[in-house]
Each structure stands twice: as structure tokens, then as C-alpha cells.
Amino acid sequence: MQTNHSFHIPVLGVGYSVNTPVKVAKYGISSVISLVDDRLAEDLREYYCRQRGEPFEPITDDDEDPRARRFTAYLNLVGTMVRESTEQVRNAPFTGESEIDTYCRLQPDDSPVRATYNAMQSCPDPQERDRLQQQLRDAVRPGSVDVNIMVKVDRDRYRNGEKLPPEYADAMSALRGYARSELESSIVLSAGFNRRLTKYMEQFDDFQADENGEFRKKIVLKVSDFRSAFTQAKMFARSGLWISEYRVESGLNCGGHTFDGDGSLIGPILEEFSSRRDELAETAYAGYAEAVRKRTGSAPPQPALSVTAQGGVGTAAEHSFLMRHYDLDAVGWASPFLLVPEAVNVDPETLDKLAAAGEDDIVSSGASPLGVRFSNLVNSAAELFKHSRAREGKPGSSCPKGYLKFNSEFTEHAICVASRQYQERKLRELETLDLGPEERRLRREEIIEPACLCRDLSGTVERNYRTGRYKEDATPAVCPGPNLAFFDRVATLQQMVDHIYGRLNLITRSDRPHMFVNELKLCVGSLMRELRQAARGRGSRNADELRKYRDNLIAGIEYYRGLLSSLGSAYAEWKASIPGELAAVKQQIMQLSAAEPAFSTPSA
Numbered sequence: 001m002q003t004n005h006s007f008h009i010p011v012l013g014v015g016y017s018v019n020t021p022v023k024v025a026k027y028g029i030s031s032v033i034s035l036v037d038d039r040l041a042e043d044l045r046e047y048y049c050r051q052r053g054e055p056f057e058p059i060t061d062d063d064e065d066p067r068a069r070r071f072t073a074y075l076n077l078v079g080t081m082v083r084e085s086t087e088q089v090r091n092a093p094f095t096g097e098s099e100i101d102t103y104c105r106l107q108p109d110d111s112p113v114r115a116t117y118n119a120m121q122s123c124p125d126p127q128e129r130d131r132l133q134q135q136l137r138d139a140v141r142p143g144s145v146d147v148n149i150m151v152k153v154d155r156d157r158y159r160n161g162e163k164l165p166p167e168y169a170d171a172m173s174a175l176r177g178y179a180r181s182e183l184e185s186s187i188v189l190s191a192g193f194n195r196r197l198t199k200y201m202e203q204f205d206d207f208q209a210d211e212n213g214e215f216r217k218k219i220v221l222k223v224s225d226f227r228s229a230f231t232q233a234k235m236f237a238r239s240g241l242w243i244s245e246y247r248v249e250s251g252l253n254c255g256g257h258t259f260d261g262d263g264s265l266i267g268p269i270l271e272e273f274s275s276r277r278d279e280l281a282e283t284a285y286a287g288y289a290e291a292v293r294k295r296t297g298s299a300p301p302q303p304a305l306s307v308t309a310q311g312g313v314g315t316a317a318e319h320s321f322l323m324r325h326y327d328l329d330a331v332g333w334a335s336p337f338l339l340v341p342e343a344v345n346v347d348p349e350t351l352d353k354l355a356a357a358g359e360d361d362i363v364s365s366g367a368s369p370l371g372v373r374f375s376n377l378v379n380s381a382a383e384l385f386k387h388s389r390a391r392e393g394k395p396g397s398s399c400p401k402g403y404l405k406f407n408s409e410f411t412e413h414a415i416c417v418a419s420r421q422y423q424e425r426k427l428r429e430l431e432t433l434d435l436g437p438e439e440r441r442l443r444r445e446e447i448i449e450p451a452c453l454c455r456d457l458s459g460t461v462e463r464n465y466r467t468g469r470y471k472e473d474a475t476p477a478v479c480p481g482p483n484l485a486f487f488d489r490v491a492t493l494q495q496m497v498d499h500i501y502g503r504l505n506l507i508t509r510s511d512r513p514h515m516f517v518n519e520l521k522l523c524v525g526s527l528m529r530e531l532r533q534a535a536r537g538r539g540s541r542n543a544d545e546l547r548k549y550r551d552n553l554i555a556g557i558e559y560y561r562g563l564l565s566s567l568g569s570a571y572a573e574w575k576a577s578i579p580g581e582l583a584a585v586k587q588q589i590m591q592l593s594a595a596e597p598a599f600s601t602p603s604a
């Protein structure tokens with residue numbers, strides 16, 4: 001009996017979803033744990049061991065392989081807890097309010113489990129009722145306990161002043177920690193391509209298919225466009241590695257780090273995935289089969305390939321449209337779950353701020369030390385603390401964890417641009433430059449904007465569980481996507497799932513734009529920001545790249561116009577509202593083009 005949900009919960013910062021599987025996997029919901037902070041994983045392992053009355057043996061820095069072993073130990077514990085809680089759900093009595101009732105009620109209305117559950121509830125025959133209940137018990141299975149690695153966050157490690165071998169770097173050791181765990185799930189690789197990490201994956205049998213073509217551990221690639229997916233699929237295939245899922249994410253209409261690419265919009269991107277899906281699978285399989293044949297002497301069966309999407313989806317209509325029109329296998333819902341304490345870690349203060357946040361409170365910022373735009377809540381405890389320290393003349397963090405040490409501008413060994421060590425030196429350098437008052441002010445803001453995300457994205461866990469060395473002064477950061485501004489209330493897990501499946505509407509505002517339109521507006525805002533930077537001589541794109549960005553936005557608008565004209569009467573509301581919004585945005589782009597010398601006049 002099929003029980004899979006058609007949504008998953010993507011990674012939410014570092015600490016927000018670090019134990020989400022413990023909360024929701026028993027209901028068949030898949031979610032993703034971030035593998036950045038091994039100390040956080042160790043703190044939570046200690047917490048759960050104490051809670052369970054089990055001995056806790058700490059893995060200290062003196063261990064030969066502490067980072068990998070901490071992740072392995074934590075993931076194994078999470079796996080054990082998920083198996084136990086799933087078994088409890090399976091064996092619960094059907095009372096109407098028990099966990100097995102919840103499991104069944106959370107399922108989509110068109111799922112076999114939901115149909116069987118409804119039949120069982122109305123069945124008058126005790127024997128038939130017992131049979132149906134057993135059928136439902138047999139159908140209970142947990143959601144997947146997946147993990148995420150940002151592949152470029154791969155800081156080299158040192159011990160006693162000596163650089164350790166590459167496999168001890170952060171991404172490499174996180175991979176090893178997952179590979180050696182007992183989990184049968186997926187690893188989500190995001191934020192680019194890391195060749196040495198890919199080669200390293202070849203060493204672990206769990207990433208290789210068994211004799212039936214099944215994988216104990218699947219590889220999921222988070223991508224922003226088809227070209228990236230196609231290129232990386234061939235690279236992985238040459239290493240004998242199969243990408244089981246391509247997770248397409250809107251570059252700007254999402255939380256955490258944001259990437260706006262070349263102005264291509266998610267609708268046309270998903271259209272390309274839909275039309276070229278078979279080509280992607282066949283091309284990847286050709287390289288994969290050849291690599292496996294060289295290693296084993298025989299060609300493997302062609303594995304399954306999934307395509308999912310995430311970023312900005314906020315209504316049941318958008319969810320179901322993405323699934324049907326683009327033939328997706330699932331849709332990711334991330335930021336709305338920040339308002340569901342049953343599913344994620346969020347401390348009460350941050351929860352209240354998220355529920356009250358409007359569009360002006362969730363901004364694209366320079367808070368990430370990685371130099372990538374970061375979707376940020378402007379009044380989080382982390383942001384308030386950061387700015388107060390700067391006003392006191394004490395900018396920058398003490399850098400207690402150091403996962404984002406990548407700058408060697410002033411030092412032999414890399415440091416973090418959010419650190420006090422870096423920012424004080426950079427500010428002193430600023431004083432030596434011949435700049436006008438306004439440019440000096442802007443440069444200073446850019447220097448002090450990066451925040452201590454390593455510590456602060458774990459702050460909500462430290463507040464909730466009283467764990468970690470910073471719990472007394474934890475200042476949580478949070479990185480919701482812009483879509484969260486349209487959700488204004490704390491929700492239960494049942495309410496949020498009902499919202500996803502159209503059984504309930506949690507959005508009370510009538511002015512929320514369609515996810516496609518909202519992404520388009522975010523891209524125009526990004527283009528305007530790039531133009532302002534270019535005017536200062538600080539832009540990251542040349543004139544040709546800016547024109548391409550603009551032209552891709554206009555092409556996306558025309559795609560959406562054609563898409564809407566092809567839809568039937570079931571989408572009358574969209575066909576009535578979206579064209580006007582598209583026309584307004586196009587007019588804004590045209591006016592911007594006419595005013596900017598970098599642009600030639602676009603065609604109408």
C-alpha cells in the first residue's frame with residue numbers, strides 16, 4: 001500500500017531541522033538534517049542519551065576522527081529513535097486520537113491509506129474492521145532521515161599546527177560520518193560541485209547499487225537549472241555514482257543562501273526538466289553503466305530517477321500544479337514549517353517574530369560569511385546583537401566554531417569574515433582609502449554585515465534544550481524564505497499538512513502573489529541591486545551578463561503568459577490575476593532598461 005507523502009521538509013538552517021526526523025519521520029514524513037555542526041550533533045546526542053537513560057560516551061577532540069564519528073553516532077541514534085517511534089505508531093490502538101490515527105489522517109486524501117482508514121472508521125463488521133486495521137498497521141513506515149552537505153563548506157583541518165589529509169576536511173568528514181552510519185536514506189549535496197568529495201564517495205559501498213539495483217544510500221543533487229544537473233550527472237556517472245534525485249530549487253524564492261543565477265525562472269526551468277527528463281536519465285545511465293562495467297565486469301540495471309522542486313510554494317493549488325504539470329515526484333515545503341514547533345526547533349522568541357514577520361522583515365542580506373546572499377530575518381536575536389556590538393565599537397564575532405574560515409587576506413591561515421579578527425583589520429584598512437562619506441558608509445556596512453552563522457543558526461537548539469557552551473547567551477539567527485511573510489500564525493503539524501493538501505487554508509491574506517510572480521519580483525529586485533552595485537564600481541556582473549539576466553526575465557514572463565493561456569477553467573483565478581501582475585513587472589523591467597546605459601532597449 002502506497003503511503004508516501006507528496007512533500008518533504010528540506011534542510012532548515014543548521015539547528016532548525018537537526019532533529020526534525022525524530023519529530024515527524026514516524027508519520028511517514030521525510031526531512032533533512034544539516035551536517036555542518038558536529039558539536040551540535042554531539043550535544044543533542046548527549047541530551048537524548050540522558051533523556052533515554054542511556055550511557056553517554058563523549059567523542060572528544062582527542063579522538064582520531066572526531067567530526068565523522070560524532071555525525072555517525074548522532075545519526076545512528078536518530079535512526080534508532082525513528083524506528084522505535086514508528087513501531088509505537090504501528091502498535092497504537094485505533095482510538096480516533098492515537099498516533100496511528102494521526103498517521104492516517106495526515107495522508108493525502110487520494111492515498112490508499114486514507115481510503116482504507118475512512119473505510120475502517122465506517123465499517124460496522126468487527127472482523128472486517130480488524131482486517132482493515134491490520135492492513136493499515138502493515139502500511140506504516142517512516143519517512144526518510146536524509147542529510148545535507150554544502151559541498152563547498154569544506155575547510156581543511158589542522159592538528160598541532162600540521163595540516164591533516166584531505167579526508168579530514170569538513171565536507172569530507174561529514175560525508176564519511178554519514179556513509180558509516182546505519183541509515184538507509186539520501187544525502188543531499190548542495191551549493192556547487194566538489195570534485196574531491198565526488199571521488200571520495202566512490203570508496204563507500206553504500207553509494208553503490210546492490211545486485212537488485214537498490215542503494216542503501218542515495219545521492220540527491222540540489223540544482224538551480226537543467227544545465228547544472230546535466231553536467232553534474234555526467235561527472236558523477238563517470239565515477240560510477242548515480243544521482244537518484246534532482247532537487248530543483250528556486251534560487252531566490254527560498255530560505256538560507258540564495259542564488260539568482262542568470263535570471264532564469266523556476267517555471268521554464270521545470271519545463272526543461274519535464275521535457276528532457278528521459279534524455280537526462282539516458283545520458284547519465286550511459287556513463288554510469290560504463291563505469292560500473294569497468295569496476296564489476298557487468299552493466300547494472302538502470303536505476304530510478306526522481307525530480308522534485310522547492311522554493312516559495314505556499315498553497316495547495318501551487319503544490320498540486322507543480323506535481324501534475326511538471327510531472328514531479330514531490331515538492332519541498334521549508335519555511336512554512338518554521339511555524340510548526342511539532343516539526344522543527346524554534347525557540348519561543350524567534351517563533352513569535354516569525355509569525356509576525358512581513359515582507360519588509362525578511363530580506364536578502366549579506367549576513368553569510370560565504371559571500372553569498374542570505375535570506376534573513378532582520379530582527380532576529382542574532383541581527384540585533386550583531387548591530388549592538390558594532391555600535392559599541394566591537395564589531396565581529398569571537399568565531400567560536402570556525403566552520404566558515406575561508407579568508408586569508410590578512411592571515412596565513414584562513415579566518416572568517418564575520419570574525420572580530422577580520423572585521424577590525426578590514427575597518428582599519430577602510431580608513432586608509434580615499435572615499436567619499438557615502439561610499440565609506442556603505443563599505444563599512446558591508447564589512448560588518450556578515451554574521452556568526454556557525455554559532456547563531458544553532459542558537460535556537462541551545463535555548464530549547466539548554467545544550468552547548470553558549471546556551472546562556474545564545475542569539476539565534478533564522479533564515480526564512482520570503483514566502484513565510486504570508487503565513488502569520490503558529491500551526492500544528494496536522495494543520496500545516498492539511499494546508500499542503502488543501503484541507504485547510506492557513507493564509508488569511510488576499511494579496512499573496514503566485515509563487516511564480518513572487519520569484520519574478522525577487523529577481524527584479526536582485527537586478528536592481530546589481531545595477532546599484534555596478535554604479536558604485538562594485539558589481540559582480542558585466543554589461544553582457546546584466547542584459548542576459550534581463551532578457552531571461554522577459555523570456556520567463558512570455559513563458560508564463562503562454563502557460564496561462566493553455567490552462568483550462570480550473571485555473572480561472574490564476575488566469576484573471578497573474579497576467580496583470582506579469583504585465584506590471586515587465587513594464588518595470590522596460591523602464592529600468594530605458595534608464596540604464598548598460599541595457600539596450602528590449603523588444604516588447
